[in-house]
Amino acid sequence: MTQPSRRDFMVGAAGAASVFATSGVLGAAGSKPLGVALCGLGSLSTDQIAPALQKTELCKLTGIVTGSPEKAKKWQAKYNIPAKNVYDYQSMERMADNPDIDMVYVVTPNALHADHTIKSARAGKHVFCEKPMEISVERCQQMIDACKSAGKKLGIAYRCQFEPHHLELIRLAREREFGDVKVIEASFGFTSSDPKVWRLRRALAGGGALMDVGVYALQAARYISGEEPIALSAIEVKTDPVMFREVDESIAWQMRFPSGRLATCSTTYNANGMGRIRAHAQRGWFELDPAFNYTGIRGRRSDGKAISFPATDHFAVELDTFARSILDDQPFRASGEEGLRDVSIMMSIYEAARTGRAIKRS
C-alpha cells in the first residue's frame, strides 16, 4: 500500500466529482474582474488555485510572482500571461505601476508571507494570503499594519469559512437547533511522507502539523462556538523524531470558551484520513466527516438527516467573496485580524505543550 500524497488526501474519495463555483457573490452585473497575481507557484497554486481562478466571476489570473524562470515560461503559455506581468520575489514591488494587477494571492511558505504581503501592500495591491498567516504574532501584526497603511484589504485563505457545509454547522450552532453546543471535537491530520517538503523545515514553516492543518480544527472550534478560547492545554508527541526533527508531528489540545463550551482537538502529520468536526449539543450532535477535504465533504446529524450541499470550488468562492468585499469596500470575514488570532492561539498551544501548563487567555 503506497502512502498517499498530500494532494491525494485533500482530493479524497470524491476527487472525480464535478466541482463548480457557486459563489453567488456577484452583485449587479458588469464589474470588471480584479486582476490577481499568484505569488508562489507550488502545487497548491498549480493544482487548486490557478484552476479555481478560471472559474471565478470577480477575479482573473493576470500575473505571477516566481523565482523560477522555467515555471514562469510554463505558466505564461498556459494562462496567457504577458511578460510584463511576470515578477520575481525581488522585483515584485514594481507591480505598483501595473494596472493589470489589483490583488496578490500569497501562496509561498509560511515564513515568507509577511515579506510578500508587505511588498504587495507597498505596491498598492490588496493581499489574499494562505494560512497559516505567518509564523509569529509580530509578523501578522506587521502584515496588518502594512495593508492598513496602504489602504488595501488583507484576507486570509480560510476556505472553509465560505463552504456551505461549514456554514450549515455554524447555523445549527447559532440557531440552537439541537440546543446549546457543549462540546466540539475537531481534528485534521494526514501522513506526511515526503521528507523534503518545506513544511518540515522550521525556518520556512514555523511549525508542523498544528500550523499546517491543525489550524483548520482550531478555526472550526472557533467559528462553531462563535467564541475565543479563555484557557487551553496541550500535549505533543513525536513518534518519528527523524522525519519531524524540526516541527511538531502530533498535538492534541483542548480549549475552554467563555460560555463553558469545550473543544477537544488534534492534529498529526502521521495518520492518514483524519479530518472531522462533531459538535455535541444538549439534544444531539451534528458533524462533517470528512470535513476539510477540497471535495467530498459529508455531513450528518444525530436525527438521521444528512447535511448535504452542492460541491463548490472552495478557492473560487473565497476569492470571489474577497473580491466582492474589495469592490463594495465591505469588511471581509477572514481578515488579517482573524489570521493573527489563530497564530496567537497556536503559540499558546505550543507553550502549553512545552510547559505542561494550561494557558489562560483573555
Place this chain on the structure above:
Amino acid sequence: MTQPSRRDFMVGAAGAASVFATSGVLGAAGSKPLGVALCGLGSLSTDQIAPALQKTELCKLTGIVTGSPEKAKKWQAKYNIPAKNVYDYQSMERMADNPDIDMVYVVTPNALHADHTIKSARAGKHVFCEKPMEISVERCQQMIDACKSAGKKLGIAYRCQFEPHHLELIRLAREREFGDVKVIEASFGFTSSDPKVWRLRRALAGGGALMDVGVYALQAARYISGEEPIALSAIEVKTDPVMFREVDESIAWQMRFPSGRLATCSTTYNANGMGRIRAHAQRGWFELDPAFNYTGIRGRRSDGKAISFPATDHFAVELDTFARSILDDQPFRASGEEGLRDVSIMMSIYEAARTGRAIKRS
C-alpha cells in the same frame, strides 16, 4: 422535544433489535451455573442485568440484596427467588452459609462498592462489581485485598472489553492493519436531566460524567493503545452549576502513551448522543459510532469496510466470561487491578483539571 432518559440513550436507535448472548465461553458441557446474588436493584439491575441473567449459560440469578422490602417481594415473585436468598445491606455477610450463592454482582452507587464487595468477599463469595470500581484508589485497593484474602475472584463490569466490535478495534490496532495507531479519539456523554439521581451526589458517586461514562472513553484509549498513559492534561467546565453543583459536568482530557500515541477524550452530562471511538493509524482509521450503547454499535473503517458483528447481550457475555474464569481458575481480564488503574488515572485527570498542570504518571 423531550429529554431522553439515561435508558433511552443507552438503548439507542437499535433498541428494538434482537439481542442474544453469544458468549461462546462454555467449555465442556455440564458445568452447574454459578449462583449470582444481585446487590442493588436499581434500573441497571432491573432493565439490563436481571434480563441478561436469564440468558447466561454459566450464571443464574439466585439471590438479591436490597434495602427495599417492596422490591424484594417483586423480585422474588418475578425471578422465583426463595426468601432464604434475600438479604439487605446489613445482613448480606450471612450469605456465607448459603450455597445457592457463588458470586455477588455489586450494582450499588459507586461509593458503596467497597463496603459491599468486602462484605461479599468475607462471606466467601466471588465479586463482580460495576464500574467505576470505587471513588478512590485506596478503596479499590481494599477491595482487591479483601478478595485476595478470601481467595475469591474480583471482576469489574467493563462490558465493552468482551464486545466483538471493541475486540475488533483492538485486533486492528494490534495487527497494525492500517499501520501503527497514532491518535485515538474517544468520547462518551449524555444529557443528565433528572436532578434527583444519586449520580449527581458527590458522597455517593465520587464524581460526575468522568467517573460514570468518561471511564468508557478512558478504557477505550487504554485497550486500543494497549498502554498506560504517562502524561495527561485536562480541562473541566460547568455550564449548569446548579444541576452539577457536586460533580463534574464536562471534562476534556488528553493522554500521552509511552509509544508516543496520543488520546484525546471527552465526557459530559450535558450533551446527548455522544459516544464514539476513532483510532487514527498511519494509513487510515477505524471507528465505532455509536460505540458504547448497549445495542446498535456500528463500526466503519477508512477503506469503506464495515465493522459489523451480531449483537450480543454485553452483560450476559461479561458475566459468563467471569464465571468461566472462576470455574477454570484463570485470570479475568477486567480485574480489580484494572479497575483500580482507571480510578487512579481519573484522579489524575481531576488533578490536572483542578491545577491546570499536565500530570506525569509512571
